[in-house]
Amino acid sequence: MQFAYLFTKYICLVFLGTKMLWNILTVLSLALFLVHSLDPAFNDDVMGLIVFKAGFTDPKSKLASWTEDDPSPCNWVGINCYPQSNRVSEILLDNFSLSGHIGRSLLRLQFLKVLSLSKNNFTGNINPILSQIPSLMVIDLSHNTLTGSIPDEFFQQCTSLQSVSFANNNLTGQIPQSLTSCSTLQRVNFSSNRLSGPLPSALWSLTSLQNLDVSDNLLEGEIPKAIEGLYSLRAINLHKNKFTGWLPENIGNCVQLKSIDLSDNLLSGGLPESMRRLGFCTNLELRSNLFNGEIPDWIAEMKSLKVLDLSANNLSGRIPTSMGDVSLLKELNLSNNYFVGSLPRSLMKCSDLVILDIGNNFLTGNLPSWTFELGVESISLFGNRFTGHIDYPSISMGASYRSLQVLDLSSNALSGEIPAAIWNISSLQVLNISSNFLSGTIPEAVGKLNATRILDVSHNQLTGSIPNEIGSAVSLRELKLRENHLSGTIPADIANCSALSSLDLSHNNLTGPIPPEIAKLAILEVVDFSFNQFSGSLPKELTNLSHLATFNVSHNHLKGELPVGGFFNTISPSSVVGNPSLCGSVLNHSCPAVHPKPLVLNPNSSDPNHASVTLLGHKRIMLSISSLIAIGAAVFIGLGVVVVSILNLHVRSSMALSAATFTLSGGDDFSHSHGTEANLGKLVMFSGDADFVVGTQALLNKDNELGRGGFGSVYKTELGDGRSVAIKKLNITSLIKSQEDFEREMKSLGSIRHENLVALEGYYWTPSLQLLINEYVSGGSLYKLLHEESSKRSLSWQQRFNIILDTAKGLAYLHQLNIIHYNMKSTNVLIDDGSASTKVGDFALARLLPVLDRYILSSKIQSALGYMAPEFACQTVKITEKCDVYGFGILILEVVTGKRPVEYMEDDVIVLCDMVRGALEEGRIEEYIDGRLQGNFPVEEAIPVVKLGLICASQVPSNRPDMEEVIKILELIRCPSESQEEIE
Template sequence: MGFIYKFILCFHVSVLLMATTLRVCSGSVSIQLSDDVLGLIVFKSDLIDPASSLSSWNQDDNSPCSWKFIECNPVNGRVIQVSLDGLGLSGRLGKGLQKLQHLKVLSLSHNNISGEISPELGLLTSLGRLNLSHNSLSGLVPSFLENMSSIRFLDISENSLSGPLPDDLFQDCLSLRYLSVAGNSLQGPIPSSLARCSSLNTLNLSSNHFSGNPDFSTGIWSLKRLRTLDLSGNELSGSVPKGVSALYYLKELRLQGNRFSGPLPVDIGLCPHLYRVELSDNFLTGEVPSSMQRLHWLSYLDLSKNMLTGDFPLWIGSLNNLGYLDISGNALTGSLPPSIGDLKSLYYLSLSGNKLTGNIPPSIVYCTRLSVIRLRGNSFEGGIPNGLFDLGLEEVDFSQNGFMGSIPPASSKFFASIHTLDLSRNNLTGDIPVEMGLSSNLRYLNLSWNNLQSGMPPELGYFQNLMVLDLRSSGLVSSIPADICESGSLSILQLDGNSLTGSIPEEIGNCSSLYLLSLSHNNLSGPIPESISQLQKLKILKLESNELSGEIPQVLGTLQNLLAVNISHNKLTGRLPAGGIFPSLDASALEGNLGLCSPLLKGPCKMNVPKPLVLDPNAYDNQMKGHNPRDSSFSSSHHHMFLSVSAIIAISAAAFIVFGVMVICLLNISARKRLAFVEHALESMCSSSSKSGNLSAGKLVLFDSKSSPDYVSNPESLLNKASEIGQGVFGTVYKVPLGSQGRMAAIKKLVTSNIIQYPADFDREVRVLGKARHPNLLSLKGYYWTPQLQLLVSEYAPNGSLQTKLHERLPSAPALSWPNRFKIVLGTAKGLAHLHHSFRPPIIHYNLKPSNLLLDENFNAKISDFGLSRLLAKLDKHVISSRFQGALGYVAPELACQSLRINEKCDIYGFGVLILEIVTGRRPVEYGEDNVVILNDHVRALLEQGNVMDCVDPSMGDYPEDEVLPVLKLALVCTSQIPSSRPSMSEVVQILQFIKTPVPQRMEIF
């Protein structure tokens, strides 16, 4: 077929050339007009146009000026502009465009064009604007700019370009005003020739792998016309020296997400037009420069996740246009100045994770536009200012401070706007305001670890949208209100560690959305209500350390989603439910119930059942009185009747047991057949949908295209060239060639047909994942949806998974070297940090393991399956069960038995296990003939003995001990049994980057 295609194309071009020659000979049309037609038709022949957007491009026309998306010069009739943005085109940049010698604008953005950038674009000497952004171009960046002295606008961002930028790329760039290569995989140093582009207004090199210490002093700082400088999301290092004041017109400075160290440039305040400064996620030290108080136009300041010290700037109030202020994750001291109330435009304030003290100044209530305020993890004290809760706040996080007094009253404006309120771990007292029930948009309420000493107002049940209610250890002394779940939206209810009395209300069954119910360590009494069996989404049930009595309702065994239960230290009696998770509970989840019946427990077993029939041994003698003992027939008859009763009882019991075993076996067989039938039905629907008409046309959405085809009639066409490359908990993965160039993509067919029934819900969930773009995340390109079939389309990683490199390697294949292993560890940490810290709420992977870690051609880590746990609540039971089995050794201990909630710390535990697996080459859990080796415990024991280097994988050859040892120690910190002892992923990235720093410069980490 390829040969036929090339033959037809060559014949097509030959006919065009012949037609051109005839027209020239006849003198009817000039050679220039024919060149434009010929060039555009040849260019079109290399493109795939699914929507027929270029149908007006007709080779028989004398001029292309009437064609759509084409603009000509009205004087000479030559093509000066080709704009094909967002048409869903694919294919490659072929030949033909070089014929358009008068072309000034070429814009092909937001398509799916692949292949390399043709160096022949350099022949378009009149080109002033070139936009190839948001495509799938790959390969190196050619040095085509050296022949394009007229180029003013160049955008090749959001592609898959790799390698370094040619150092001579900017030899002749005096006309260049706009340059963006963001969102690629470019690496190496920033070319020194960039300093020649003296007319640059915008320079965007963000989200690549550029490294080294940029030449600020004589390079970037010399571009005096710069208005926007974006170097974020790279691996740049070194200091940021003074000299930025030379950029007088600079408006945006973005250096976040690098390895810059040292102090902030002291002259940064001498750039009078700056309105956006982002320097977060670096290693910057020292104080915030006082010169910044001169930045009167500054509206966005982000210095978070650095190592800044010194007092909080007292001059902050002079930045009267400031709307966004984030200095969280540093080591600032001092208190907030009263001048903070002068920030009339402030809508976002985050100072979490510092060492700030003192009271919140009352003047903060003058920040009337304030929407988000985060002060978590400081040492603030005093009361919460009156009037603060009269503002239209949407998020308040004052947790882990020393606030005292009562929760202040709030206005109707506050209750109408607030959606997140966290006042946990303070010293608050008093009542919970009953007005809380008026909060129509509140989704998260955490008042835990305070000393409220109040009751639970029944109004708490009136929340319309509340999903999380956390009142642990807050001094509650009342009973649980019967209407606690009046709204039905509550997902997490945590009331542990209080003095709650009374019984668990039967109305708890109205909490239809609940998946975590934790009432432990209270004084609750009475039976466990049967209505809990109505909570079909419930995954975790914690009732330990109460006074609950009676038998456990047998219907609780029907809760198919229940994963963890703890009913220890109560007064429960009788049998455990026969179904669900109850037969597999550990003794620690049952102990302390003296009347509970289980082979795991010692002590009496109290059964509230009728007494069994007891045959009186004297009954026979009593009945014999008055009868002739010599009557053998009577004696024989009576004895025979006694044996018959015993036999009937024994036979009935045996038959009942056999019948039960048969029923269980039949149910298991039926379940297996049912799962097989569902899988077969999916395959059948895929292959016959277009014939039978039972399956409606599916929706195909490509995120990078503004006008992708919405519907395809046959889903089989997406998989008919596919080859299976793996299976996981969420589905089967196929390798699929897309487009005429055969560029590979990965398509995951989700395992269940009932994940989400409505396309809008599926689209919303998957688009969140599609926005998670990072060099160390497997990019999600789109999806295909029908009610019966869902496919996820993502990029293809040619080097396979880490699982194959570590555990399924052929003897002839080389083992992973230490540099590659460290690259994988660091890349994985960066990808997870992006998921945890760049999204609100954070995206939790929750299934981290080597098979979900893919590798590109340069052994860069690509995390896959991230965020699919967002669909976990929609998956079938067998998927959830397989999920936990597949992650053996990676599940954090708090999830395996008594989880409070799933959070980032669960991923960090799994990441620590992953490090150990990468360094040692061993699996997390290994079974020997007579023992089981837990990798985490094994390495920890070797470290305590001083022999930890004995566990390093010998197959990787030479390695620097001064890097491997701290990496192993970091892994053990990440796998701490106590979640709060584990570092955040941003801290992990910083530690790994320090470890890779040359020894003389390395800071002491451990």
Template sequence: MKMKSNVLAQMFMSSWIFIALLQLYCMGISSSEVPLQLNDDILGLIVFKSGLQDPGSSLTSWNEDDDTPCSWKYIQCNPITNRVSQVSLNGLGLSGKIGRGLEKLQNLQILSLAHNNFTGSITPQLFLISSLRTLNLSHNSFSGRIPINPFNITSIRFLDLSHNSLSGPIPDTLFQNCISLRFLSLAYNSLEGPIPTTLSNCASLGSLNLSNNHLSGNPEFSNGIWLLRKLRILDLSNNALSGEVSQGIFEVHNLKELHLQGNQLSGMLPADIGLCPHLNHLDFSDNMFSGALPQSLGMLVSLTYFSLSNNKLTGDIPQWIGNMSSLQYIDFDNNAFAGKLPESLGDLKSLSSLSLSNNKLTGEVPLSLAYCTRLSGIQLRGNGFSGSIPQGLFNLGLEELDLSVNGFSGSIPAGSTPLFESLQVMDLSQNKLTGDIPAEMGLFSNLRYLNLSQNNLQSRIPPELGYFQSLSVLDLRRNALYGSIPGDLCDSNSLAILQLDENSLEGPIPQEIGNCSSLYLLSLSNNSLNGSIPKSLSKLKKLEILALNFNELSGEMPQELGMLDNLLVVNISYNRLIGRLPMGSIFQNLDQSALQGNLGICSPLLKGPCKMNAQKPLVIDPNAYNKQRGGNNLTHKSSDFVKLRHRRFLSVSAIVAILATLLIAVGIVIVSLLNVAARRRLAFVNTAAESMGSSSQRSGSTATGKLVLFDSKSSEDWVHNAETVLNKASEIGRGVFGTLYKASIGGEGRFVAIKKLVTSNILQYSEDFEREVRILGRARHPNLMALKGYYWTPQMQLLISDYTPHGSLQSRLHDRLPSTPPLSWADRFKIALGTAKGLAHLHHSFRPPIIHYNVKPSNILLDENFNPKISDFGLARLLTKLDKHMISSRFQSALGYVAPELACQSLRINEKCDIYGYGVMVLELVTGKQPVEYGDDDVMILSDHVRVLLEQGNVLDCIDPSMSEYPEEEVLPILKLGLVCTSQIPSSRPSMAEVVQILQVIKTPIPQNTEIF
């Protein structure tokens, strides 16, 4: 017992001494000033460890009782001095702040803390380590500014601060003593301002990456970066750099990779760019470059990757492109290149991907292209190519072939063995192709997407198409297909989209359609299909869109279809259907347009008769169906008509009782809903207050919630007053993604907006949620509503942003009080331009782009000067999937703003969907009308209304009468811009960068008799 007591006493003394050393160290007393000597490296590492959270217990081997740390895990020592030379803690899930301690390691050469969860600012003391050669703090959550006075960067060769939340400008002092620096990456932060001119001091720099920030201005190409003669890799992509790229690239003879995509650079491409003989990667995409290709490009014989997409380049694609013999990837999409393709393309034997979509190229595709035997992808969509499709292309081992929206004619070439084994995507839609669909198409074993729509193909649907084992999309719309739908189409069970509408198909819908278990879109409209709707459709549990309108289907709808819980859109109009609609699903909420034109559908929305399957059907108007679709006249017996009249007479006596019952029931429901809403409101406030209050004690615990404010100045007030703040919160709006509250924080009455997100399908792990929210937090722009922070628990997620007292564009445009003056034209133009700039930033400054998903006036907030602030952007990133409730709510809350392809095709979300919503908003700004307005006898669709008036020459009639003055030279082009943005074909809509350019041109005085559109 006595021995045990001695051991405990020694342990206690050891712990007490160590704690005392820690306290002395934190007070600035060095280890040499205390009686007990402790290895400086051990002391520094233990102090560093004491400020960390180590969820994986990775640092358990770090023991203060050891004589040396050289045996500790993740530590390396110099074998001669026995001092720590390397600390590598990559990807251990560590969190916390880098406090005092590491500067004690005066022999440290490599410090790598990448891929962890460190927070706080970067301590300048790290730069006091004179021996430090490598500093890697990438992929963490460091915030604040880069230290202004890095005292000893002269020794650092490798510096990586990328993928954090650093903000502010890049300090000039960072590069005052950077003679040894070889590698520098500050990518994926929120840095702003110009690139410092002192960067030219880093004469030894070989790799520079400043991408994905908010850097602006001209990057001093001529007398700054281009002086770095040893530079191999330069990445300035996805910033806000502007101006022209002046000549001088040839000075950097060793440059191998040049990334300038995603900026606002303009002017001609530098004429001397071809004088970089070692260049193998060149990306100028997503800018505003114009003019023709400089001839010096033909000298880049080492270039393998070449992208100029999304610019305004003109001229032809020159013959000398064949001299660039190493090219593997060419992307010239979305420019204005014209003329014919050169035969010299066939000289590019290494070419694997050729993308020239959405240009003005004409003529026939050269046969020599088939000599590029390594081609795996060809995209020529949206040009003016003509003639037949070269057979040689179908002899290649292509994975993707997109020749859509051209003028190709003739038949579809026969495939070959290499193509059968490799092809995954084929799009030949919107051409002039004729003939049959080749039966051998069934041999494409890996085909996932087949689109032959909008041609003039005249054949039966080959049953061999059902042999595809991977096919998920089959689109054969708008052809001249005839015969029946083969039941073999669903043999593979992989089909997700089947579109056969606007053909001449006949016969019944096959029972085998129920085998398409993956189908979520089925469109068979505008054919001559007959017979009854098969019950097997009820097996399609994933079905979301069903279009059977304009056929000759008869009988009652199977009641089993009511079990399809995922249905969002159904159209059965203009058939011969009768009887009750299925119970459940969407059928009880279908509007009149989805039901009209049938023989006797039972629905309170239809004025016609309700006809049930019976031996003696009762029909009031025997010509009702005949009037709609030339069917046979139906007769009725006079006795049946008398019975019907009698039933009507008897039912009148019950009307009063029924109405009274309904009114009472409605009243009960309303009162109940109000009570439920009140209880939910109180529950939200109480729960939020309790959770956020507890998080102030331990913000890192996911059990009590995690509160993070990007503005650290406000964090203390929030933590202290969380309960008070949320108890005073008031609801100010509801949307698809959740409920919005107004709350006050701090002692100065500062207001913020708090959005409580819907909990359905929100990311369930705090790390995933935090990563996505931080990406949104970096989306800083004058026309974006800045995200200030967030709060997370598995049960509740809150987003915190600024509050705008002047409301939304919706309230100013459509819900304006009589006492509020109308928006002037200057303010309307400012709103249109600012919104376009904000969306352009989301689309072009991030990879992948941030899609808003819900562009409409209620999400455009206005500051005191009527500058627009886009809110709710990117919230779709927080959803693991778009469930049926979300999509249904989206359609209902954004009626008129939803791009047509979302309602009738694949529900895929991309930038073009945002552009459609923006176009509708622009039309609202000019006309003052809602996107959809209901009259007594018809429905007015705003884009159609404006388009008709424009064609009639009366477009000025639709301008908002509340505007007393407006310049016609600005109003008319903007109306035309809105119509272009709302084009039914997504590829015909401009990008948001192009929209900004167009608006800037409209605002700039131009010569008379010059039309913008």
């Protein structure tokens, strides 16, 4: 058609050349164009979109209006067009549940300006062809499941691209250097992926860049100093990466910056003075880094600040009074630092303040009364050294506190009674005044807290009883009253608190029976009634609590049989210890049989009531028949026991003969088995000799036993080539997977080689006996070195630091392979005397279980008490690598203090993690460093290591770092002058 038009035009011009003919030709041209635009065969937009739709799945039929019969797509769902030309300008298909791949057919849409496909299920790689759409300004592929790296060629041809978002996908690799060639870019969002490597320094050459978000990735290195010249930058978010070093000195040159989020990195140093020029900045978030020094007075010059978060750093000194001049502040978080002195009263000038968190510092003086006059929603002053009473006129007389939702004054030294007005704050959702010296009673007004989710008054000196009105606090999820002097009974009305998931009344003087109404709290997960004076039997209805993860009634006066069923079938004996009259299989204490008194009948009775005599005679006959049946059953059972015993002796004899006669031969081939597979079992050695010097009968000799754990016993022996190996005899035969699955796991674990992991050398299989043949580590376990008198030796600080670092490297390598240890504790950390290295052993043995049931798993690793992450107690929380991080955190504290994770005293239980945290809050942590070091340790290393241990042992999994981050932090903590020292 175009050729015909041009040819006609040419003829007319040549032969006619008149103005009239030219006008006619123009009209003809317009008609031809209209015909062209109305013909679907020539409409590129329709064709491009139909082909695009064919490449993915539309499960909800949201694009049903897209049909190839339409002459124009402008009325289709998710399509916008330019009104003049009817060409497609925008494709907006966010949250349409689409899946599949993004094809190249969109290239036909030559006037497309916006392509937004976020919150769908698109997969595959990012198609670099999309950047070749000449008019494209905005592309949003966020919240999909795209994989692979960001293609370098994507940004090589962009001419008008202003905004690009690939956030919340599964992208890997580095940020491409070609990104810096898109001079028109204003907004870049690559957050929540798995991108790694450094931030390209040339990124700051994008002079139009206004918003940069690469948060929640694996990026590392320093923040390029070239940021100083990026005057257009308004928001930068590098949150949750691995950036190190100091902030660029002249970051204040980015005078347009309004939002800065550099939290959860490894940044250090102080706040650069140039930041005082950031007068437009409203959000400054630097939490969870290694910043040090004081908050400078010039912070007041950042007058636009609304959010200031400097929490979880190493900042110290006093909180400057100039902070009150930042009058627009809404959120102030300075928690988990080393601030001293008092809280400046000048903060009262911050009339817009909503959240005030200064917790876990070293602030002193009386509790500042003016904090209750601010009208804030959240006050957190926990973990300081505040003294005095809470009962101020501002609470009892004023109304400014009535918007208060969170009040946390825990872990201070407050005294006196809890003011009555606090119980009247109906808006309170969290009230935590635990770990103080508060006295008095819990009043009936507690029932007015009908919006409160968490009530914690534990670790105080409260007396009296628990009022019945507690049942009116219907929103309660956690009720913690432990370690007070409460008396009386548990009110039955507590059953009205149907939202309760955690109930802790331990260490009080409560009496009476445990009410069966407790069983109505259907979502209860944690119950602790230990160390009280409860009596009576445990209600059978408790077995209906299907979410129960912890139930502790130890050290009371309970009696009778433990409930049978549900959680109580796997309850730990330690949870019921100290109740001498309790019985049940869990306690290895069978309940006494209850026999009815025998019925004695006199056959010569002359009872005048003939009917009565007849009835008694009938009972006597029935009793005789029952006795005969019982006697017969007893004889039958006795014979059965004899037969089973004979068969059992025969089986044991056969097994002993088999174990004594299996032959083992050597080999080097990983994939080949050795020995026989019929009656003698199957041996596989991954390398080296398989001839045992001591002979097969002595392999499991008790004299060679090294130790016992939840998964089996370990024996030492020697191979024919002179190497010593440790043989682990598994005791989970009844739970173990099939031979095929067992061997697959063994070969997978056998392929793992790392200097800080105990190598698996081979295995032996029969249906009734499984042996793991491990590398022998000569120095024994870390537990023995720290705690057993027979092998105690004084470990230097440098030795301890290297043990912690080596263990971290071993765990990190496992996590790179997506392997969870599950049983991280000091008995599974071995010290090699020869190489002076540390090796982690017994990893991933839980994978041998057919189903990873956390209750079965807990029973197998009960010796890990104190190391086990809270997730093991909650069926609904996923077990991840962060469970290992928790155990590693406890191990850090164990190595530094030389104390066991849990110490049982005569009338108390000391939990290491809680003890160290309390010592750190009180500024006495140096007193808890292992006395065998006798002060020979660098404080500047020891305290950060302790803090790292506490962070790793956080109750919340997401707050724990991953092991790669732990290694980097440890390497930063190590003093340079000592980093090259060798273990003595």
